[in-house]
Amino acid sequence: MLDELRRLGRVRCSIVSRVQEALLSWFREHGRDLPWRRTRDPYAILVSEVMLQQTQVPRVAPRYLAWLELWPTARALAVAPRDEVIREWQGLGYNRRAVNLHRAAQVIAVSGWPADLTELPGVGRYTADAVDRFAFDEPVLPVDTNVRRVLERTGGAFGPESAAALMDLGATICLARIPRCGVCPLAASCPSRDRRFEPLRKQGRFEGSFRQRRAETLRLVAAGHTTGLDADADAVASLERDGLVEVHAGLAQLPH
Numbered sequence: 001m002l003d004e005l006r007r008l009g010r011v012r013c014s015i016v017s018r019v020q021e022a023l024l025s026w027f028r029e030h031g032r033d034l035p036w037r038r039t040r041d042p043y044a045i046l047v048s049e050v051m052l053q054q055t056q057v058p059r060v061a062p063r064y065l066a067w068l069e070l071w072p073t074a075r076a077l078a079v080a081p082r083d084e085v086i087r088e089w090q091g092l093g094y095n096r097r098a099v100n101l102h103r104a105a106q107v108i109a110v111s112g113w114p115a116d117l118t119e120l121p122g123v124g125r126y127t128a129d130a131v132d133r134f135a136f137d138e139p140v141l142p143v144d145t146n147v148r149r150v151l152e153r154t155g156g157a158f159g160p161e162s163a164a165a166l167m168d169l170g171a172t173i174c175l176a177r178i179p180r181c182g183v184c185p186l187a188a189s190c191p192s193r194d195r196r197f198e199p200l201r202k203q204g205r206f207e208g209s210f211r212q213r214r215a216e217t218l219r220l221v222a223a224g225h226t227t228g229l230d231a232d233a234d235a236v237a238s239l240e241r242d243g244l245v246e247v248h249a250g251l252a253q254l255p256h
């Protein structure tokens, strides 16, 4: 009985590793050459992961390179004036990330990297795992929406060495609504092969949203327009709470 269980365990293990091998072999040929994959520097990888939290890869890539030219180390970013950091973030969206990244760099410059990266401002479970995996080579699998989708559909068990491959498969083949099973390296053993999926959740409209009002207000402040509280008081108050603007004598400006 025990022998039989051991044998089944080995069979399952070899199927798992065959699926993983198929994925890794596909990745060697089709994986994306992304700038943050050419480094192990934890600061550079943190910058990339924070930018990628809510912004697409093609928009992030040039901004990531420009950012590292300006501030190549956590120390350099830590001493940068906050207004420059916020200005440099413009266009990436969700500007609060800039303030958090700046604060994280200040923590790192003073105290070094914490063992638990979620102690850093703006760093949640996924971002911590991604930095641990790609910079510190920790055996964790960071699970973002793309990775989760591939895991759920294939039912596969993949190890940490598959992290980047799973991200690329999710981003280019195992698409949310209409996956490209015809060219998928895992299709042969995939229980979800040729299924179609309803989009789970559409991102709320940006046009006309409070997020848009905040972004526009911040753009005006960053461009040096004198922005009184009467401009869009709710947007100014919300930006102030997030440390993105300061209000002096009723006028909003970027923090220094």
Ligand code: ADE
Pocket (backbone or CB within 6 Å): 034, 036, 037, 049, 052, 057, 130, 134, 164, 167
């Ligand atoms: N490679 C490393 N981290 C990534 C991410 N968050 N998105 C896409 N590719 C990545």
